[in-house]
Amino acid sequence: MMTIFRYTLRRFRGQILGWGIALALLCVLLILMYDSFATEQQFQELLEIYPSELTAFMGDFSTMATPEGWVSIEFFSYMPLILGIFGVLMGSGLLVSNEESGTLDLIMAHPVSRTALFMGRLLAFVTATVAILVIAWLGFIVSMTWSSMDIGWGRIWLPLLSLLAELLLFGTISLFLSMLLPSRRLAATTAGLLLVASFFITGLAKINEDLEPVAKLSPLNYYQTQEAFQGLNGTWLAGLLAAMVLFAALAWWCFQRRDIRVGGEGGWRLPSLPFRRSAG
Amino acid sequence: MSEETALMTQGLTKSYGKVRALGGVDLEVQRGEIFGYLGPNGAGKTTTIRCLLDLIRPNGGTVRVLGIDPQANPVAVRTRTGYLPGELQVDPNITVEGTLRYLNALRGNKADWGFVRQLTERLDLDLRPAIKNLSHGNKQKVGVVQALMHRPQLLLLDEPTLGLDPLMQREVLRLITEAKANGATVFFSSHIMSEVEAVAERVAIIRQGVVVEVAEPVSLINRALRRANVRFKQPVDISPLANVPGVTVLSRDDGTSVLLQVEGEMDGLIKALAAFPVSDFETERPSLEEIFLAYYEDDQKEE
Numbered sequence: 001m002m003t004i005f006r007y008t009l010r011r012f013r014g015q016i017l018g019w020g021i022a023l024a025l026l027c028v029l030l031i032l033m034y035d036s037f038a039t040e041q042q043f044q045e046l047l048e049i050y051p052s053e054l055t056a057f058m059g060d061f062s063t064m065a066t067p068e069g070w071v072s073i074e075f076f077s078y079m080p081l082i083l084g085i086f087g088v089l090m091g092s093g094l095l096v097s098n099e100e101s102g103t104l105d106l107i108m109a110h111p112v113s114r115t116a117l118f119m120g121r122l123l124a125f126v127t128a129t130v131a132i133l134v135i136a137w138l139g140f141i142v143s144m145t146w147s148s149m150d151i152g153w154g155r156i157w158l159p160l161l162s163l164l165a166e167l168l169l170f171g172t173i174s175l176f177l178s179m180l181l182p183s184r185r186l187a188a189t190t191a192g193l194l195l196v197a198s199f200f201i202t203g204l205a206k207i208n209e210d211l212e213p214v215a216k217l218s219p220l221n222y223y224q225t226q227e228a229f230q231g232l233n234g235t236w237l238a239g240l241l242a243a244m245v246l247f248a249a250l251a252w253w254c255f256q257r258r259d260i261r262v263g264g265e266g267g268w269r270l271p272s273l274p275f276r277r278s279a280g
Numbered sequence: 281m282s283e284e285t286a287l288m289t290q291g292l293t294k295s296y297g298k299v300r301a302l303g304g305v306d307l308e309v310q311r312g313e314i315f316g317y318l319g320p321n322g323a324g325k326t327t328t329i330r331c332l333l334d335l336i337r338p339n340g341g342t343v344r345v346l347g348i349d350p351q352a353n354p355v356a357v358r359t360r361t362g363y364l365p366g367e368l369q370v371d372p373n374i375t376v377e378g379t380l381r382y383l384n385a386l387r388g389n390k391a392d393w394g395f396v397r398q399l400t401e402r403l404d405l406d407l408r409p410a411i412k413n414l415s416h417g418n419k420q421k422v423g424v425v426q427a428l429m430h431r432p433q434l435l436l437l438d439e440p441t442l443g444l445d446p447l448m449q450r451e452v453l454r455l456i457t458e459a460k461a462n463g464a465t466v467f468f469s470s471h472i473m474s475e476v477e478a479v480a481e482r483v484a485i486i487r488q489g490v491v492v493e494v495a496e497p498v499s500l501i502n503r504a505l506r507r508a509n510v511r512f513k514q515p516v517d518i519s520p521l522a523n524v525p526g527v528t529v530l531s532r533d534d535g536t537s538v539l540l541q542v543e544g545e546m547d548g549l550i551k552a553l554a555a556f557p558v559s560d561f562e563t564e565r566p567s568l569e570e571i572f573l574a575y576y577e578d579d580q581k582e583e
Contacts (some may be wrong), residue, residue: 102369105369108335112355
């Protein structure tokens, strides 16, 4: 399992560095902007005229002058959507990308159990996600030394933990879908749609009470940004992590029972379309 | 299943949706044997091999590899097995050496690196280039090396000489024979008859997911149709020859020579020829390829 883990992590290093450095630079930019913008009176007046539809998605704009409000609105509010794409792509390709390229066939012909392969890959995905957030966190704490903003290097982890749980959840949902659906692309698209739908339903439920029951099913409903600084809701965090474990377990269960595909074996065999039938 | 059996399948079936890939494959390969598995593309050769390694799950039947059920204990089977897939796919960005070291690490670094170097030298394989820069033939050599490098008890080779030049094909066949001499069992699929004829002790012919024949290559040849070319001292009426059971006249000229096809024993033909002024008699042994094609011609006629 550790060979699989090390090899997979090495394969992910480009993505870890790419996403991590990009996020760290964004953190530096946002924190340096805080001193210039957030405390300006004119900026505060501008924020007051923003429509409630926008604040529903971004958070409470009245707190934007505070360091916690600033990083929550300018960074954490949309990060599940941006980094969620990473989670969805990584999750959908964790096993199936190798399967579609045909490389999984040879790996599985070696003395590696399906469980060891699955766990090695999953552990690498979790480690890569944590590593990206650690690089982003370093961006926060380094840039805070150049700014008047002082959140505290430990407190910034509170919303980061919630973000981590969301990313792992969407990653494992995507992984589970990749075990069920005939291609990685379809799994990633479906998981991506779930992510976007979850983002909009959670936001819209704040301005439309009728959507609240639906929003309760949305994973992003339990994502904590500003609230996390006041005290992380442990139940919500544990709930997200439990859902992640559930989807990982379902994906593992499916992987144990399915064929290792090569060249489309085991895919959905949809009936031929009429024009295709006549073409032959 | 005896101690001597390396590989056994009974009633092995596998379908992909409505497409039947294997329709009840029965095979038994003895330990230390080189066993050829013949069939055209899509006959079920690769599907059989992938069932043996638990890469795919059969719909029915029994499989035992070195006495182990691959579904119950796939790791034990794979530990003892070297596998060459029909088309080797590995990470294209890693070097040949990196690939071999990674695959060796998956085996707990069991391979002796000195032996790996011997294999690469014999196959004239450079360890330095990235896989993506290799020709198809060189990629195939990587596949052969990784299958052999840990000296497995059982070799499952799917088209082992595919894409190799004739010299390298011969070298790979030599490696297979050496592996057998060292006690390994070799099960290899192919549609190149000459290589099967050269190394295999027994062959199975698979047609549309069913094994239709298992025999030694020589007995298959002896059992099959032969051609006999007969020349006469003077023009003769050959109609009595056409009436000999199992004999078919393929071509004739002005009565001084005739090409016959003989099914089974030659005895009847030779007795009939005793009445003719024969100047020359020549028989041709059919190649395994002709025998193999005959199975498929029969099938096409049925259709």
